[in-house]
Amino acid sequence: MPRDILNLGCGRKKMDAAVNVDVSPHVGADVVHDLARMPWPLPSDTFARVYAFDVVEHLENVPGVMEEIHRVSVPGARVHITVPHFSSANAYTDPTHRHQFSWFSFDYFESDHPLAFYSGARFKRHHAQLVFYPTVTNKIVHRLANRNPQAYERRWAWMFPAWFLSVELEVVKK
Secondary structure, eight states, rough: OOOOOOEETTTTTTTEEEEEEEEEEOOOSEEEEOSSSSSSSSSOEEEEEEEESOOGGSSSOHHHHHHHHHHEEEEEEEEEEEBBTTOOOOHSSSOOOOOOOOOTTGEEEEETTGGGGGOOOOEEEEEEEOOOOOOOOHHHHHHHHHHOHHHHIIIITTSSSSSEEEEEEEEEEE
């Protein structure tokens, strides 16, 4: 049975119906590969869903990673990514993190973004959510921050830090 789901940086969180990729040979991944080395040993135009949970922040070349995700995905594929928000203490305490992300970090891969010339990979945002550590206060902050992320990141992010950012993108190919 062909598998059209890709799970990047799976670690010990393997998905049964997916092609699981990880740098470690000790987690039982289907493909053992360092995602920092491109191109990836995966066929082009194959995957309808891609999951990259807590992996993109570990890789130096984010535009290159997005281009590889774009290459291996079919047109219209859904890409699910979680990354640490720049206001999260975890974004800085993990010495393997190379990047922190903003609500707007993935906008650079949308066709109408003024700086979209840094990559030819195109995506359309379907959903984004700032996720907060579960407390009573953060229930309110969560609602306000996700309604107006620009104001949140400019004014409140350091007072009420987000835990991580979750985005769902659609692969756009001509």
